Amino acid sequence: MTKKIFNNYCDKIILAPMVRINTLPMRLLALDYGADLVYSEEIIDHKLIKCKRIVNDALGTIDYLDAEDKVAFRTCDIERDKVIVQIGTADPERALKAAKLVEQDVSGIDINMGCPKGFSIKGGMGAALLKKPETVYQILTTLTSNLSIPVTCKIRCLSSLENTLELVKIIQSTGVSAIGVHGRTKDERPQHKNRNDFIREISRYLSIPVIANGGSGDIKCYDDIEVFRRQTEASSVMLARAPESNCSIFRKDGLLSMDEVISDYLKYSIEYDTNINAVKYGVQHMMGSYQATPRGKACLRSISVREICNLWDLSDYYDEYNKDSISPSNSAES
Ligand SMILES: Cc1cc2nc3c(=O)[nH]c(=O)nc-3n(C[C@H](O)[C@H](O)[C@H](O)COP(=O)(O)O)c2cc1C
Numbered sequence: 278m279t280k281k282i283f284n285n286y287c288d289k290i291i292l293a294p295m296v297r298i299n300t301l302p303m304r305l306l307a308l309d310y311g312a313d314l315v316y317s318e319e320i321i322d323h324k325l326i327k328c329k330r331i332v333n334d335a336l337g338t339i340d341y342l343d344a345e346d347k348v349a350f351r352t353c354d355i356e357r358d359k360v361i362v363q364i365g366t367a368d369p370e371r372a373l374k375a376a377k378l379v380e381q382d383v384s385g386i387d388i389n390m391g392c393p394k395g396f397s398i399k400g401g402m403g404a405a406l407l408k409k410p411e412t413v414y415q416i417l418t419t420l421t422s423n424l425s426i427p428v429t430c431k432i433r434c435l436s437s438l439e440n441t442l443e444l445v446k447i448i449q450s451t452g453v454s455a456i457g458v459h460g461r462t463k464d465e466r467p468q469h470k471n472r473n474d475f476i477r478e479i480s481r482y483l484s485i486p487v488i489a490n491g492g493s494g495d496i497k498c499y500d501d502i503e504v505f506r507r508q509t510e511a512s513s514v515m516l517a518r519a520p521e522s523n524c525s526i527f528r529k530d531g532l533l534s535m536d537e538v539i540s541d542y543l544k545y546s547i548e549y550d551t552n553i554n555a556v557k558y559g560v561q562h563m564m565g566s567y568q569a570t571p572r573g574k575a576c577l578r579s580i581s582v583r584e585i586c587n588l589w590d591l592s593d594y595y596d597e598y599n600k601d602s603i604s605p606s607n608s609a610e611s
Contacts, residue, residue, distance in 0.1 A: 286429070288313075291315070291488060292304060292312045292314070294389070294517070296318045299317055301352065301545070302549055307524055310525050314385075319389045320349060320363065321364075328378065336351075336353075339351070361386065361429070362383050364386060366388060366389075369415045373420060380425060384427070407463065429457060430453060431456075432448070436462050457515055458489060476489045480510040486512035487509075488515045496519045498526070525537070535564065543560070564576070
């Protein structure tokens with residue numbers, strides 16, 4: 278099948294998947310600041326296949342509404358060629374059904390093979406797949422042979438380099454367009470050193486692009502991204518925690534202040550009618566330790582997006598956007 282190649286995963290700086298953080302406002306912000314590609318949060322196949330695809334003319338978005346009519350995934354034309362949907366799955370046919378549903382609206386599909394959380398492992402998803410190379414092979418070949426857009430996966434390292442190389446060789450043989458590698462094992466946490474040497478060996482071993490991940494702890498400014506790329510000899514770099522706290526890490530011209538980033542984020546949240554829980558969660562993560570300040574506490578107490586906007590002097594912006602709109606009750610991307 279001829280692939281519609283929108284992105285080639287080489288020389289890219291990428292917003293890594295983050296549950297509850299990577300809503301449409303966050304992804305658009307990352308692109309504005311300089312990210313080349315943006316991942317959605319992980320969406321479990323069971324949930325995605327139950328979604329209805331709705332063209333939302335009022336917002337200019339495509340919405341995928343879940344069984345409760347809540348927005349499971351919202352996207353728009355601006356990110357059409359740059360957004361990759363990450364799916365959590367343990368089953369080739371279900372993965373394909375979920376991917377087919379969103380295929381026309383996104384530029385790639387990624388399979389999560391790194392999530393160490395209990396619900397993923399119990400369901401045979403995420404990092405559980407690292408121990409099931411046959412299932413990995415079946416899922417990825419089913420997707421690469423039946424989708425018109427690129428397929429990738431994101432793994433963690435196994436504890437031995439040899440076993441990791443064996444796994445990535447199998448993954449490469451499925452026809453995936455790239456592989457994301459978080460340089461920690463399933464049992465390692467962020468305080469453990471990222472295995473940049475494993476990623477480097479994988480980059481040398483494979484012919485497909487490798488996307489290095491796990492370096493946020495050492496990435497304090499834009500130039501550090503290239504240092505991480507060079508250390509790992511990877512084609513591209515994918516960042517999560519660094520942009521989670523300050524998305525302007527993607528700016529070549531340097532970091533913006535926390536308040537500037539939050540204001541930009543709130544403007545997109547207003548424009549795309551984002552649900553209070555998602556907005557508050559995003560702002561809290563950007564505030565970090567500043568949540569203990571009076572403004573942080575007021576944000577936590579807020580019960581509407583307008584109230585949060587007011588804390589950053591954006592209530593007029595909110596009112597202007599909402600003056601003619603009848604806000605849909607189900608406009609939550611969570
Ligand atoms: C809040 C949060 C949510 C995450 N959600 C996902 C997810 O949905 N899918 C995934 O593959 N990884 C997820 N991760 C892991 C990151 O994508 C990334 O692999 C990890 O944070 C290491 O990269 P970093 O050093 O740039 O943060 C998440 C991480 C964070 C901090």
